[in-house]
Amino acid sequence: MSIVIAGAGMHPWGKWGRNFTEYGVHAARAALKDAGIAWSDVDLVVGGETVRNGYAGYVAGSTFAQALGWNGARIATSYAACATGAQAIDTARARIMAGLSEVALVVGADTTPKGFLAPNAGERWNDPDWLRFRLLGMTNPAYFALYARRRMDLYGATSEDFAQVKVKNARHGLENPYARFRKESTVADVLASPVVSDPLHLLDICATSDGAAAVVLVSAEYAKKHGIAQPVKVAAVSTVTPTFPNTVIDMPLLATDSSAVTGVPDHTFKESIARAAYEEAGIDPSDVDVAEVYDLSTALELDWIEDLQLCRRGEAEALLRAGDTTIGGRIPVNPSGGLACFGEAVPAQAIAQVCELTWQLRGQATGRQVEGAKVGITANQGLFGHGSSVLLSV
Structure with missing residues (x-):
């Protein structure tokens, strides 16, 4: 059915x-x-x-x-x-x-x-998020920055690349009547905003809304x-977890004991999400016309492009620089403006992505339409090693 x-x-x-x-x-x-x-x-x-x-x-x-x-x-x-x-x-x-x-x-x-979003008050020693925030001081921008630094070290990404993601999404969001921030940004604007967690600046990180x-x-x-x-x-709708080659049943909390999982995962949980969606839908990544991805930070958008197999590892910056991820490019990403223009409203944002793709596939995204779009995919990261992807088609 x-x-x-x-x-x-x-x-x-x-x-x-x-x-x-x-x-x-x-x-x-x-x-x-x-x-x-x-x-x-x-x-x-x-x-x-x-x-x-x-x-x-x-x-x-x-x-x-x-x-x-x-x-x-x-x-x-x-x-x-x-x-x-x-x-x-x-x-x-x-x-x-x-x-x-x-x-x-x-x-x-x-x-x-x-x-920044943080766990509710009170001590919860079995909550990995509470441990991360309270004991390590690792608010969300801190681990966004680790992702960003990883891209810089592995693929030669620059702060200017991250800023260009914000520039692109801000331009897309200008024509979205539901977006909170409808103002163009320049690379200079992003780099001049305060550093929140090096190498990420304030305008690299989405707001709460x-x-x-x-x-x-x-x-x-x-x-x-x-x-x-x-x-x-x-x-397709995918909400899967990663697959490890050796997993012990009744494993303890991974935040405090990782000995229950051994070996290298078959692929990251974000890759797992995309693979499951493509397999269920019988759709190849090359068939995707438009994507709405979870840009909590600008650098994370680049990761998602690769996790969704819209390009090979290490090539997202090249797509961005060539204009391929903007409206009119080969694979437009976040034509809605993304979280850069919306901010986080947590239980709503994955549904909002589906709304945007619905309008895109109907040809109703006035001012930000991806012409001829017939297949769209979303991506979101959840907690505890899971996330989601929704594939829509006409």
């Missing part, structure tokens, strides 16, 4: 300081309107959990269903850090494929604090029967 995106909707990203539910309802109603489907016809609501917004955030599926008006729909809630939205989409897709749902609404929304995104999923048969225009096929 083929599952399609019948509708997509978003609430603009920003720092609005309002309840996350308000953003989610806005996005949900926009997605339903786009699909031409009434709320009363929705029989499943999957909410992306947002851990910073109290109990309502922990039961996001129920929260959104209540706010939209109880209609008897079944409820699910997903959490996978930055891969939350893709996992929520996968949950909805699976229930439709199993014949347990006909019309699923997937919603993610967040209200974020100012500054409020925002929301939603999609309506139905079967291809349902879409045809109800005359839904321009459905976009969900060709």
